[in-house]
Amino acid sequence: MFDFRLLLLLRWRQFRSDALYWLRTVGYQPDERSFSQRLYGLYLALIGAFWAGSMVSWGAEQAALLGASLTPATLSDLLAALPWLALALQVYALASALRVTPLRLSFADIAYLAGSPVDRAAAVMFAYTRQVVARLVPFGALGALVGIVLVTPVDSGARLAAALRGALAAEALLVFTMTLAWTLGILRLIFPWLRRHPWIWLLPFGLPAAAYLLPGVLLWPGRAAIAAIYGEASGGALALLVAGALGLAALMFRLGSQVNMAYASDESIVYARIKALGLMAWRDPRLRLRIYGQAARAGRKPWLHLPKAFGLWGLTTRAALTYLRHPMMLLTSLLWGALMTYVAILLVSEQLPVQIWIGWLLVAGFVPPVGLLYVFRTDLEERFLRQFLLADRLRLLAADALLPLAALLAGALIVWIAQGFAPEVAIVGAALILLLGMLLALSGAAAFGNRRVALARFLITAAGFGVVAVAGVNLGALAGLVVAVIANLLLCGVLMEAG
Numbered sequence: 001m002f003d004f005r006l007l008l009l010l011r012w013r014q015f016r017s018d019a020l021y022w023l024r025t026v027g028y029q030p031d032e033r034s035f036s037q038r039l040y041g042l043y044l045a046l047i048g049a050f051w052a053g054s055m056v057s058w059g060a061e062q063a064a065l066l067g068a069s070l071t072p073a074t075l076s077d078l079l080a081a082l083p084w085l086a087l088a089l090q091v092y093a094l095a096s097a098l099r100v101t102p103l104r105l106s107f108a109d110i111a112y113l114a115g116s117p118v119d120r121a122a123a124v125m126f127a128y129t130r131q132v133v134a135r136l137v138p139f140g141a142l143g144a145l146v147g148i149v150l151v152t153p154v155d156s157g158a159r160l161a162a163a164l165r166g167a168l169a170a171e172a173l174l175v176f177t178m179t180l181a182w183t184l185g186i187l188r189l190i191f192p193w194l195r196r197h198p199w200i201w202l203l204p205f206g207l208p209a210a211a212y213l214l215p216g217v218l219l220w221p222g223r224a225a226i227a228a229i230y231g232e233a234s235g236g237a238l239a240l241l242v243a244g245a246l247g248l249a250a251l252m253f254r255l256g257s258q259v260n261m262a263y264a265s266d267e268s269i270v271y272a273r274i275k276a277l278g279l280m281a282w283r284d285p286r287l288r289l290r291i292y293g294q295a296a297r298a299g300r301k302p303w304l305h306l307p308k309a310f311g312l313w314g315l316t317t318r319a320a321l322t323y324l325r326h327p328m329m330l331l332t333s334l335l336w337g338a339l340m341t342y343v344a345i346l347l348v349s350e351q352l353p354v355q356i357w358i359g360w361l362l363v364a365g366f367v368p369p370v371g372l373l374y375v376f377r378t379d380l381e382e383r384f385l386r387q388f389l390l391a392d393r394l395r396l397l398a399a400d401a402l403l404p405l406a407a408l409l410a411g412a413l414i415v416w417i418a419q420g421f422a423p424e425v426a427i428v429g430a431a432l433i434l435l436l437g438m439l440l441a442l443s444g445a446a447a448f449g450n451r452r453v454a455l456a457r458f459l460i461t462a463a464g465f466g467v468v469a470v471a472g473v474n475l476g477a478l479a480g481l482v483v484a485v486i487a488n489l490l491l492c493g494v495l496m497e498a499g
Contacts, residue, residue, distance in 0.1 A: 014108065064149075067151070079150070084219070090177045106268075124182075131178065136171050148162060342415050344360065365443075369408060432481060435468075439487055442495065443460040
């Protein structure tokens with residue numbers, strides 16, 4: 001019991017540390033004991049209570065409107081689908097617990113719990129209780145809304161009672177599911193052979209198939225919850241779910257003393273890294289995705305050997321490896337080229353007004369594909385590395401942007417060829433696409449020498465594309481090609497002079 005109180009104190013301090021930022025964001029200083037601050041705290045609490053009450057009222061009203069719009073056939077289909085939805089949520093919870101243990105530790109927990117004499121069973125039960133309590137309110141609210149939706153077509157006067165029964169049914173189902181998932185999840189921390197079988201987490205996905213053979217067993221929790229919402233079942237069904245959860249919790253407490261905290265620390269590294277980001281984990285979701293991607297790549301066994309390359313080909317190979325590790329950059333380049341080419345074809349064929357042409361130039365100048373010059377910009381900004389790259393900016397651009405530029409041109413050429421133009425038009429258009437793609441890359445590379453990169457890139461790109469477009473429209477396609485070649489040569493000279 002002492003260990004449980006110690007863990008509660010540790011979590012309370014962590015919660016206060018996290019909440020301090022949000023309280024100060026709204027102007028409340030919890031460290032000050034003045035009357036004005038206490039009055040302001042009461043004011044914030046009243047606003048929060050009013051907002052919560054408004055949301056509850058609005059949600060109940062929307063659920064009642066949705067329930068009133070259900071036809072008997074739709075209601076019957078919904079009642080048949082809900083037990084399967086409950087089973088799907090249970091499958092997800094079990095698979096998640098078998099894939100990574102639900103006992104997640106932050107860096108502070110790892111430093112304190114992993115090597116301390118704290119009872120391991122207390123650590124397991126505290127983490128389990130905290131997760132269950134944190135989910136009771138949202139799942140209870142969801143169950144109440146489902147109860148209102150299901151009862152409104154039958155008896156609109158019983159919505160309040162149905163909401164209460166739905167909340168209790170959802171919470172009982174949640175407690176049973178999470179207890180079962182946790183009991184299976186901590187087995188990973190006791191038996192090492194479970195961690196050596198990476199595909200064992202796929203076993204719960206066989207439950208839907210088994211539900212066709214044993215629907216009375218596997219779909220019973222969801223059906224019991226629906227019966228409780230309509231008041232057709234006594235409290236015995238929900239009590240049985242809670243009793244099963246208590247039995248599993250007792251088993252989990254007994255197994256908790258055998259948990260290997262070193263295994264828990266090892267499986268919690270990704271969670272700890274995201275937890276350490278604090279607010280940045282929510283402000284920039286890309287950081288979380290990057291951490292998940294790094295963890296996934298670190299767990300893979302290498303199946304390719306690094307190619308042998310020297311000089312300029314060495315730089316090209318290094319850039320190619322970077323883009324292969326981030327394939328979304330190549331995909332966005334391909335889609336960007338295809339979309340911009342399709343819009344350009346519409347601009348010419350439909351003779352759209354000049355304002356849309358200006359918008360097309362704005363997109364080309366301000367919103368180029370992210371991955372086109374990603375490696376090139378990294379090489380320029382890394383001054384320590386730059387001194388070892390004995391190549392001017394033009395050759396460095398050719399090595400770093402070869403793969404994304406090829407993807408961009410491939411997308412553009414696919415759209416162009418798919419239009420089915422005459423051979424002579426198709427050839428001239430393909431040549432123009434190649435030159436404009438090179439012009440886009442050269443314009444972005446030339447802008448990196450300026451402090452205002454975005455503005456410089458837009459001005460250079462708009463000037464180059466605009467001159468080519470004016471020459472092509474007024475003097476013909478061949479004149480546009482000649483101007484595009486000249487613009488590319490001028491930018492190549494600028495990059496060579498930049499060194």
